[in-house]
Amino acid sequence: MLVLGIESSCDETGAAIIQDGRYLRSNVVASQIEIHNRYGGVVPEVASRQQLASIIPVIETAMEQAGCDWKDISAVAATYGPGLAGSLLVGLTVGKTLALAQDLPFLGVNHLEAHIYANWLRKGEEPQPVADWRYQPGDPVFPLLCLIISGAHSELVLVREHGHYELLGQTRDDAAGEAFDKVARILGLGYPGGPAIQKAAEQAEEEMRRQNRPIRDARKAYRMPRAWLRGTYDFSFSGLKTAMLHLAEGVTNTPPETRPSVTTKQISRYARMGAHAAQQGAPDVGLLAAGFQEAVVDVLAVKTRWAAEEYQVKQVVLAGGVAANTRLRERLSEELTPLQLPLSYPPIEFCTDNAAMIASAAYFHLCRGERHQLDIDVVPGLSL
Ligand code: KG4
Ligand code: ZN
Numbered sequence: 014m015l016v017l018g019i020e021s022s023c024d025e026t027g028a029a030i031i032q033d034g035r036y037l038r039s040n041v042v043a044s045q046i047e048i049h050n051r052y053g054g055v056v057p058e059v060a061s062r063q064q065l066a067s068i069i070p071v072i073e074t075a076m077e078q079a080g081c082d083w084k085d086i087s088a089v090a091a092t093y094g095p096g097l098a099g100s101l102l103v104g105l106t107v108g109k110t111l112a113l114a115q116d117l118p119f120l121g122v123n124h125l126e127a128h129i130y131a132n133w134l135r136k137g138e139e140p141q142p143v144a145d146w147r148y149q150p151g152d153p154v155f156p157l158l159c160l161i162i163s164g165a166h167s168e169l170v171l172v173r174e175h176g177h178y179e180l181l182g183q184t185r186d187d188a189a190g191e192a193f194d195k196v197a198r199i200l201g202l203g204y205p206g207g208p209a210i211q212k213a214a215e216q217a218e219e220e221m222r223r224q225n226r227p228i229r230d231a232r233k234a235y236r237m238p239r240a241w242l243r244g245t246y247d248f249s250f251s252g253l254k255t256a257m258l259h260l261a262e263g264v265t266n267t268p269p270e271t272r273p274s275v276t277t278k279q280i281s282r283y284a285r286m287g288a289h290a291a292q293q294g295a296p297d298v299g300l301l302a303a304g305f306q307e308a309v310v311d312v313l314a315v316k317t318r319w320a321a322e323e324y325q326v327k328q329v330v331l332a333g334g335v336a337a338n339t340r341l342r343e344r345l346s347e348e349l350t351p352l353q354l355p356l357s358y359p360p361i362e363f364c365t366d367n368a369a370m371i372a373s374a375a376y377f378h379l380c381r382g383e384r385h386q387l388d389i390d391v392v393p394g395l396s397l
Contacts, residue, residue: 014087016379018372019072021104022096022124024060026067027368028075034376035133035149036140039078040369043067046205061099068107083115090375093121094395095165101391109387118384120375125166125397128332129159130377131359131370146380147175153357158326160317163333164190169246169320170397175377178397181320182246189309189335192250196257196305200298210302211338217299234300235260237308246320253308260301310341318348331358334365
């Protein structure tokens with residue numbers, strides 16, 4: 014079964030054709046990073062206009078690259094939430110229109126569920142016959158624990174079976190990716206913040222290695238706070254963000270109760286200050302990045318291990334843009350290896366927003382006989 018998937022929830026425009034929910038026939042993504050970089054984050058109005066400009070060429074390219082015709086396609090799927098309303102509307106409307114015009118079933122997909130299904134995608138594998146849609150050798154095994162960490166979400170989800178999700182915990186304030194993006198602004202490292210912080214941290218670690226010092230010295234140079242929120246599987250990263258601001262400001266000796274609360278204006282001010290420090294090649298920026306990354310990754314890895322033990326899962330999978338972080342992957346395998354628990358994560362291009370994961374998630378719904386009427390609307394605040 015070939016499904017055309019469409020993704021337009023934020024600042025990436027994607028179209029992909031996926032066979033049997035797993036095998037790639039094409040996967041095209043047009044990114045707006047260059048445009049939003051100028052503003053230090055995604056500007057919703059700009060994002061939706063850009064979606065409009067990209068969506069048709071992206072779909073045409075995906076059809077062309079898959080070398081298929083409309084008669085080969087079994088269904089059309091598009092993200093209907095969560096995300097930016099204006100951006101979502103573009104992909105959903107185009108998807109519904111194509112389904113109507115080609116007389117194909119339509120399925121609206123939850124973007125968060127799709128991030129989980131990125132783990133079913135296989136890169137560079139020839140399509141194989143699928144005897145049972147539920148399981149193909151090489152697929153993740155249920156029950157599994159999924160850590161979804163993206164620009165807008167940090168969630169621990171127990172997946173007992175296809176389509177059965179139990180939310181164990183979520184962020185109480187900033188999402189992990191949002192924290193990476195804001196802290197990168199504070200340090201003047203640009204947008205998107207995740208890859209920039211990872212790179213700065215790696216450079217600081219490399220510098221330690223050059224000096225024949227253990228690389229953990231880079232991670233420990235600035236000891237950052239960790240919010241464990243024991244007794245829950247929730248996360249909180251806003252305290253860490255504030256600590257970063259104060260470190261950047263050099264007022265870490267001020268007692269916490271007398272520290273000013275952080276405003277957007279301050280973030281902009283420190284963004285300029287950090288940009289200056291980064292330009293000067295100040296070593297502190299790398300050490301701050303390494304300390305921050307370590308604090309985020311530590312909490313994510315340890316709490317994931319706690320949940321995996323409590324719920325006796327057979328596998329742990331990562332999903333979402335922050336899953337691209339190499340230190341997180343490394344740290345989480347350190348936690349899970351003693352438990353002999355397999356960890357899997359999608360190749361980087363399937364971690365960040367893409368349409369292949371949308372088509373994959375849609376396939377499993379379609380196999381259960383589900384589809385949507387064409388009056389389905391966008392749901393910007395959709396949850397799992
Ligand atoms: O899943 P995604 O592409 O979009 C959303 O659905 O939000 O995630 C984007 C987020 C951004 O916050 C970005 O900074 C973060 O993923 N990210 C990373 C890395 N690559 C992307 N965070 C940490 N390390 C990375 N290597
Ligand atoms: Zn996403």
